[in-house]
Amino acid sequence: MYKIGVIGDRDSVLGFKSVGLDIYPTTEILEAKKILRKWAEGEYAIIYITEDLAVKLEKEIDKYKDSKLPAIIPIPNRDGPSGSGLINVKKAVERAVGADILFGGDK
């Protein structure tokens, strides 16, 4: 049985605890990196991470990009979506097709 984890600042992640997810409130990049690595190698299949941390930990997240598990998914933090989550989808399209043909135009 796999687990689901959420990493992000305290204000953003606390609510996820109530629906039964594991949370790790932090804003420290190094700490987040450590816990991300630990979870990714452990039994976590999905790790949600707030967008601001996800941007800073891009290299670390890219490591797990081509493996089946875990899925590391950026979610907006409480300041609202910064658009970097959608950028990931765009990037995937660009990688696959060679040009962004789906979400072009609006940034």
Added chain:
Amino acid sequence: MERMNVKPTRMMLTSLKKRLKTATRGHKLLKDKRDELMKEFLAVAKENGTLRQEVESHLARVYRNFSMASAITSWEVMGESLMFPKQGVELSVDTKNIMSVEVPVFDFKTTAEDPSDIFPYGLARTSGDLDNSISELSEVFPMLLDLAGKEKETVLLAAELEKTRRRVNALEYVVIPRLQITIKYIQMKLDENERGNQTRLMKVKDMMIAEAIADKKAKDEAAIERAVNAN
């Protein structure tokens, strides 16, 4: 296009021809795979984009309610209230095979005793905004899981698609033309050898004929001389 550095022999020609055949066939197959993958991928990516936007707007609402709640209630009480969730989540992962790409399929079960009552706290000390926030969150939760699956699928398909695209291009623009050029080169070289051989044989034949004629002539002359002497 540079030709391959090989010896122009008949054996090499045969093996190269075989390789060309395989490469052409592989190219055709990979092209089909690429087209199919592209179809799958574009559908998934589009879905992923809309799903993400939806989830983001839902989460924004969750956060708004949550901020309201935390403005009224102190952090200690909030932390305490959410410390022991009533609902647990059991996630199982299955795999799905799309064009030989293994993608995970997430399936979850919640382990709440009563799905309508997931609030892990008494209602006396917390504000209604927290209730709203949490019920909204539990509503958006299946979408969030769906998003995780879709997003992973998008990324994995993108990787495979990129690989396939590169392979198709390499075959189309490098491997196949190079093989064709090399085969042509060997063929020409072999033909050249053949022609060289032919002329050499013709020359040898000419020389042999000339020799034979000279021989014959000498014999005839000798015979004539003998006849003259006898008379």
